Structures are given as structure tokens and as C-alpha cells.
Amino acid sequence: MNKRHIRYLFLVLVVAGFPAHAAFSQVSWTDADCYYNGTVVNGYASVSVGYEMGYYYDTSIALVMYDPYNNIVAAETNYTNGYSHAHDDVDFAPTWSGSYTIRVYVDVQIYYSDYCGWIDYWGFSHVYQQPVTAWDYYELQGSDPEYCWTYCCMSLLELLADDQVPCPDISIAAYSPDPYPLDIENLTADTKTALTCLKNAVEKVGGTLPVTSGYRPQAYQDHLIDVWDKYQMVKNWPAGYCTSVRQPIQTEWNRHGLVTRPAAESDHTNGTAFDSTWSLPPGQNIDTLAQGCSLSRPDPSGDWVHFKR
Amino acid sequence: MRALMIIVGLINAIALCSQTSPIKCINGTSDVRITGQQLRISPPSYRFVVSNSTNSPILSVIIGEATKPELRGSQMNIPLRMESPDGWTGTQVFREESPYMYYWWNAKNMAKGILPQQSSCNFRIDLPSIEGLKPQVFGDGKPAVQVDFKDIPFRVDLANGAIYCGTISVDFIRK
Numbered sequence: 001m002n003k004r005h006i007r008y009l010f011l012v013l014v015v016a017g018f019p020a021h022a023a024f025s026q027v028s029w030t031d032a033d034c035y036y037n038g039t040v041v042n043g044y045a046s047v048s049v050g051y052e053m054g055y056y057y058d059t060s061i062a063l064v065m066y067d068p069y070n071n072i073v074a075a076e077t078n079y080t081n082g083y084s085h086a087h088d089d090v091d092f093a094p095t096w097s098g099s100y101t102i103r104v105y106v107d108v109q110i111y112y113s114d115y116c117g118w119i120d121y122w123g124f125s126h127v128y129q130q131p132v133t134a135w136d137y138y139e140l141q142g143s144d145p146e147y148c149w150t151y152c153c154m155s156l157l158e159l160l161a162d163d164q165v166p167c168p169d170i171s172i173a174a175y176s177p178d179p180y181p182l183d184i185e186n187l188t189a190d191t192k193t194a195l196t197c198l199k200n201a202v203e204k205v206g207g208t209l210p211v212t213s214g215y216r217p218q219a220y221q222d223h224l225i226d227v228w229d230k231y232q233m234v235k236n237w238p239a240g241y242c243t244s245v246r247q248p249i250q251t252e253w254n255r256h257g258l259v260t261r262p263a264a265e266s267d268h269t270n271g272t273a274f275d276s277t278w279s280l281p282p283g284q285n286i287d288t289l290a291q292g293c294s295l296s297r298p299d300p301s302g303d304w305v306h307f308k309r
Numbered sequence: 310m311r312a313l314m315i316i317v318g319l320i321n322a323i324a325l326c327s328q329t330s331p332i333k334c335i336n337g338t339s340d341v342r343i344t345g346q347q348l349r350i351s352p353p354s355y356r357f358v359v360s361n362s363t364n365s366p367i368l369s370v371i372i373g374e375a376t377k378p379e380l381r382g383s384q385m386n387i388p389l390r391m392e393s394p395d396g397w398t399g400t401q402v403f404r405e406e407s408p409y410m411y412y413w414w415n416a417k418n419m420a421k422g423i424l425p426q427q428s429s430c431n432f433r434i435d436l437p438s439i440e441g442l443k444p445q446v447f448g449d450g451k452p453a454v455q456v457d458f459k460d461i462p463f464r465v466d467l468a469n470g471a472i473y474c475g476t477i478s479v480d481f482i483r484k
Contacts, residue, residue: 207445208383208445210383210384210387212403212410213405224405239365239467239469239471240469240470240471243468243469243470247368247466247468247470250369250466250470251415254371254402254413254415254466255402255413256402256405257402257410257411258405259405259407275403275405275406277381277382277383277408278447279383279384279385279446279447279448279453280445280446281443282445282446286448302406304406304448305407306406
């Protein structure tokens with residue numbers, strides 16, 4: 001065993017007295033680093049599990065893929081038994097693209113072994129075009145030499161952090177000028193008139209109404225969506241991992257101050273809305289002033305700076 | 310039976326392992342410090358010193374939020390001018406769909422970052438005067454006040470991907 005490839009993650013938690021063939025439900029799992037974010041393009045995940053010193057064994061592997069909101073989008077389990085130097089593979093081909101999390105759960109039970117040893121996990125290849133050659137190492141647990149068992153919640157991210165692994169190909173298409181400057185001119189004529197009306201009304205009562213966003217080209221809106229999506233993929237990467245990929249995305253994220261995923265179609269792209277903060281003397285109400293200018297705030301509890309004609 | 314075990318186990322594992330990890334912001338350390346100096350009372354002007362005691366260059370500095378937005382994007386907080394160290398650019402960023410903003414400086418490239426064990430002091434913000442301005446309230450009814458940067462949160466991005474957060478201390482001009 002090459003120790004350079006050994007990572008003592010010790011993600012294995014066991015329950016004393018865990019009975020033979022009991023279900024996972026009695027096991028405490030560690031969640032540390034148990035996720036990987038990347039891009040699904042095409043391909044499949046292949047996980048091989050084997051041991052090199054034991055005897056007869058049972059192995060179950062579960063791969064579960066989640067979308068960014070932790071919904072399960074794909075899952076696969078496999079079960080085999082046999083003798084030493086065997087392995088299991090679990091393959092599945094995703095049919096979607098975007099940010100994902102993948103977790104691997106492994107249940108290995110070895111029978112009639114002389115002692116509780118170790119298991120190598122190898123062959124994490126073809127993980128979404130990011131071949132992994134690292135090895136991981138898990139201690140087997142259990143006091144009964146005839147029945148060793150282990151449960152793992154393993155992090156592909158840790159594997160992918162290996163120097164030998166190429167970084168994911170994630171980037172944001174450039175947009176120029178970025179950010180798109182405040183554009184009042186390309187609002188519709190009615191919206192421009194309404195905006196002027198509201199500014200005058202606010203100033204008349206002694207308030208201020210700085211406009212922060214006006215018309216946006218659809219390509220810029222698409223750029224904002226791209227920034228949101230790509231940032232979701234990299235935001236949980238640990239420090240030091242593929243910084244050449246992450247840093248430009250982090251810069252774009254800082255540049256745009258996004259709060260939610262921008263809508264694919266926006267009032268801004270058709271020129272009928274603008275964003276503005278405001279401050280007013282006590283007793284004045286922005287919605288009353290807006291109404292007098294044929295404007296409204298469609299979502300005052302959410303997108304509350306958004307004024308629509 | 311075996312299949313049932315796997316399904317039960319899978320469901321349980323999903324429940325226990327499905328928590329998302331929050332963005333890691335290293336907080337409460339003195340490894341990255343930002344101190345402000347009030348240069349002028351009116352119109353207000355502030356200069357900030359960013360000190361890096363980490364082992365990685367600082368490439369980005371945000372003042373006004375750490376893990377959540379705290380700086381109001383009102384007219385009185387929109388800078389008349391922002392100065393930046395050589396090789397950096399500074400601007401205000403209005404948070405989408407919210408009344409908040411932050412001040413953001415970004416190094417143009419890795420070489421311009423604030424290196425470990427070094428400081429940079431040319432971060433400056435000039436704000437508009439509020440003399441003679443009548444009392445105002447924000448949309449949520451809270452009094453509209455101009456930022457003085459005392460205890461305002463900051464966030465910096467390091468070249469290694471780490472993010473540090475903290476709050477600013479300010480030396481004010483004695484009135």
C-alpha cells in the first residue's frame with residue numbers, strides 16, 4: 001500500500017454490538033465532507049470496492065446523486081458477494097446537466113476472516129470526466145474476527161483534491177461590459193416617464209431614490225444566470241482546491257451581488273422595470289407615490305426594490 | 310430481504326448525509342484585519358488598511374457584508390469616489406432584489422494581491438455630505454443613517470480560495 005495515497009478520513013462510524021445483516025438505519029453516519037459539487041456533462045460513475053486479504057464477503061454500494069436543493073435525481077445500488085480480489089461496480093448515466101452532489105455509501109461485510117483488516121477503494125474512474133486515481137483507506141471495525149463490517153460515507157471531493165486529478169472544466173462566459181452599466185435609455189418610453197415621475201415625487205417630499213438597475217440585454221441576464229449556476233458548483237470547494245477555476249468565478253460572484261437565481265425572462269430585459277432603493281421622510285409611503293406614477297412593486301416582500309410599469 | 314435492507318439504509322443515509330455545507334467563512338481571527346481611519350468629517354472620507362497575516366494573498370476585499378448583507382444601498386452611502394491600491398479596482402455593488410449594497414475592491418491579478426504578512430492602505434471611500442438633510446427612513450421604517458464603518462462587517466477572498474470575515478474598527482477624528 002502506497003502511503004502517499006492513503007487518506008485517513010476515518011469517516012467510518014460504527015455502532016457497538018451492531019448485529020449481523022442489520023440495516024443501515026442503525027448506523028450513525030458522519031457527514032464531514034460528504035459531498036462533491038461538479039458538473040455533470042456525460043458519463044458514468046464507477047465505484048469498485050474490494051479487499052485483498054479476506055475471505056468471503058458481502059458488499060453493497062449505493063451511489064446517490066442530488067441536485068443543488070438536495071433532491072435525489074439518481075440513485076443506484078449494487079450488491080455482490082464473493083472472495084478476495086473482487087469488486088463491485090455501480091454505473092449510471094445522468095441525463096441532465098448542472099450542479100450536483102454525489103455521495104457514495106458502502107457497506108462491506110467480510111465473513112470468516114482471520115482478522116479485521118482493511119479495504120481499499122479503488123477505481124473511482126470516469127467520474128464525470130474527472131478520472132480519479134487516488135486510493136482511500138478505511139479501517140474495518142468489529143471485534144468478532146469472523147464478522148467484520150464497516151460503513152462509509154465517503155467524499156469524492158477528497159478524492160478529487162488529489163494533485164493527479166485535473167480540475168473540473170467550469171468557467172463563466174465573458175460579457176462586456178461587465179457589469180452592464182445602469183441603462184435608463186433603453187427602458188420603454190412609458191417606464192422612463194414613470195421613473196421620472198417617481199423620482200420627482202420622492203424628491204418633492206424630501207426623499208431620495210437611487211436607481212440601481214434598469215434595462216438589461218437578454219445576453220446580460222443570461223450571464224447573471226451563468227454566474228449564479230457556476231458559483232453554486234464551486235462555492236463549497238475547500239481552500240486550495242482548483243483555485244484557478246474557482247477564483248474567476250468568485251470574482252464574478254462578488255461583482256454581481258446575486259441573491260437568488262435570476263429569472264430567465266425578466267421585466268428588465270423587456271424594459272418595463274427598474275430597481276431602486278429609497279429613503280423617505282417619516283410618514284411617506286413609496287407605494288403610494290409609485291401608484292401615482294403608474295408603477296407598482298409586484299413582490300414587495302421578496303424583490304422589494306423592483307418597480308414595474 | 311437484502312434489497313429491503315439496502316433501501317432502508319439508503320433512506321437513512323440520505324437523511325443523515327443530506328445537509329448542505331454552509332459557505333466556509335473563517336471568522337473571529339486576527340489573521341485578516343481591516344482598520345478604518347476617518348480622514349474628514351464632512352463630506353465623510355475614510356481610508357482602510359487591510360492587513361494579511363494568512364499564508365495566501367488577498368485578492369478581494371468586501372466592506373459591508375460578511376455572511377449576510379448589512380449595508381443599506383441608500384443615496385447617502387453611495388460613494389462619490391473610491392480609491393484603490395495600485396493594481397486594484399473598487400466599486401459599489403448593489404445586491405440584487407434587496408436594499409443592500411457593499412463596497413468591493415478586486416485585485417486585477419494574483420501578483421497585485423496583498424501578500425502574506427503585508428498590508429495595504431490605499432482603500433478609500435468618499436461619501437456625500439448629509440449636512441442639512443432632513444430625517445429619513447428606509448422602506449422598512451428604520452432610520453436612514455449614513456455608514457460610519459464602525460463594526461461594519463467585511464469579507465476577503467484569498468488566492469487559495471479561503472474566505473475570511475470580520476468587523477472593521479475605525480479611528481474617528483475627534484470633534
